[in-house]
Amino acid sequence: MADAINTEETRELIASNKVEGTAVYDLGGERLGSITNFMVDKRSGKAEYAVMQFGGFLGIGADYYPIPWSMLTYSTDHGGYVVDLDKDTLEDAPRYADNNNEPEYDQTYNSQVYSHYGVTY
Numbered sequence: 001m002a003d004a005i006n007t008e009e010t011r012e013l014i015a016s017n018k019v020e021g022t023a024v025y026d027l028g029g030e031r032l033g034s035i036t037n038f039m040v041d042k043r044s045g046k047a048e049y050a051v052m053q054f055g056g057f058l059g060i061g062a063d064y065y066p067i068p069w070s071m072l073t074y075s076t077d078h079g080g081y082v083v084d085l086d087k088d089t090l091e092d093a094p095r096y097a098d099n100n101n102e103p104e105y106d107q108t109y110n111s112q113v114y115s116h117y118g119v120t121y
Helices: 087-091 107-116
Strands: 023-025 031-040 047-054 063-068 073-075 080-082
Touching (some): 031 063, 031 080
Parallel strands (some): 023 080
Antiparallel strands (some): 023 031, 031 047, 047 063, 073 080
16 A cells, blocks of 8 residues: 655655555644545646545545645655645535546636635636
C-alpha cells in the first residue's frame, strides 16, 4: 500500500506512482481519503487536480472528488497531503461515483470545482 512518500527524496519532482494512493488529511490530522490519480493539463504539463477517493467502506461505495492541486500541501509529519477541508465541505463538493462516470473536465466544470473550494481558476 502506498500511503507514504519517501521523505528522503531530495528532488523537487515526484513520480505519479508515488502520489497515487497517498493519504489526504484535514488540518486536524483526520484522514479524509487518498489520492487515486491526478489530472494534468496536456499543454502546460501543470497538475490541475488531485482526485481523492472519499467515503464508502474499503473503497466500496466511495466517491471521487477533484480537488485543485494548489490546495494540497505535503506534510512529512503525516506522510501524506494536508488540505484545508473538512467532511462537511466535501458533502456538497463536485464528485463522481466511479471512473466510468468521470466528468468532462471542461471550462464549465473546472470553474465549478474551483469555485466550490474558493480557489481562482
